[in-house]
Amino acid sequence: MIRVALLSNPKSTGNRQTLPRVRSYCASHPDIFHYEVEHVDQIGRALQTIARVEPTVIVINGGDGTVQAALTELYQGEHFKGRVPPIAVLPNGKTNLIALDLGIHGDPIKALERIVEIAKAGVEDHVVARELIALTDGQVGSRPVLGMFLGGAGLADYILYCRNQIYPLGLSNGFSHFLTAVAVVLSLLFGLRGRYMPPSTRPVSISLIRDGQLVGRFAVLIVTTLEKLLLGARPGDDRSGAGNMKLMAVDQSVPALFRFLFASLFRRFGGRRIQGIHMEQGDTIRIEGDRSSVILDGELFEASEGHPIVLRSTAPVPFLRLAA
Incomplete structure (x- = not known):
């Protein structure tokens, strides 16, 4: 068998x-x-x-x-x-x-x-249900691509910077991520730009159907159906029933980025609002912008004028968790 x-x-x-x-x-x-x-x-x-x-x-x-x-x-x-x-x-x-x-x-x-x-x-005691993120261009009949973790806005730019500029150096993953973080902080603090520095982010519009719109430049944009996120953040815990996809957007400013890092490291995310950090949930999310990149589970997609990226949550899919 x-x-x-x-x-x-x-x-x-x-x-x-x-x-x-x-x-x-x-x-x-x-x-x-x-x-x-x-x-x-x-x-x-x-x-x-x-x-x-x-x-x-x-x-x-x-x-x-x-x-x-x-x-x-x-x-x-x-x-x-x-x-x-x-x-x-x-x-x-x-x-x-x-x-x-x-x-x-x-x-x-x-x-x-x-x-x-x-x-x-x-396997009965180890099966957990997780929704997937279905990404399309919003057109009727377009075949969706499915994943569980999407990074966009500045985060997508930083991932691409790490992939194209840092990984080719042959360093360990951990050290590569550390160098990327240092470069990002330096670019935000001192406005450093150039061939070997992360690019400046583009404006992006994020719409949660039924729940309004976010517009601006974001250092971090995350949409996920995973229970755990980077640095322990769990956006949307205070909005059960609002939708299966969790969204977190961090304004592109040094104070907002440091608030995000502090809240993540010390598990301070919760019911209270944090200035510069937007945490929502929804079952349909629309991302619009001029050549605004998003990365869904490692694969790159790009929104352009008149061609938004539309995210919808799927029905639950069974996964195996090692801890019962």
Whole structure:
């Protein structure tokens, strides 16, 4: 009986070192069905094959783009005829936010071992429901792309700056993120600009259907359906029932950014409003701007004049959380 179906992308950065160990582990465990793809276009066929073996759990082992493509295909592909098994994500990409939200971190082999144990013992106590974010251009009939964490405005610019300017230096992820943070703070404090500094952010309009509009320049824009966010922030806790997507926008100013960092580090987010920090919830969010970038689970999208980005929350999807 197949307990776990593992979908791996050998070309993801994390798999360059770990995949040989993953292959060896799967070879010694006949209850794991391991399917490898080298391009996201192959994920649909991979999941069609995986559906035939009727696994107890599906595990995604790849970078952010692989995870996003797999979630999109799982939700829209109908390969499992509406009965998708719980999904787990191995810690592999640059950010690993989905894996962290599900309590999956550290060595991918140890995480896989724990997932196999849960699949054998029974997954019922470990299944949690999470909505996905469906991103479209707002046009009727356009095929949505699905994910769970979106960064926009200045945050998207900083992620792209880190990806294009810092990661190529070959430094560790942690140190790369630290250097990016230092560059961002210097650019905000002293207005430093140039080829090797983060770009200035563009104005953006954010509309929450039924709940008004935010307009301005934001250092941080986050939309997520995850329970946990960067630095422990949990926007929208005081607005239960307002919608499944949590939104947080931080004004592009040094005081607002430091308030955000302080509140995040010391878990001061809650019912009270913090000046310069906007925290909302909604089931439909519209982002408009001239060449305003957003990144959904590692993949880049861009809003332009007359072509907004529209986000909607989906019906709940089952995920596997390691801690019961």
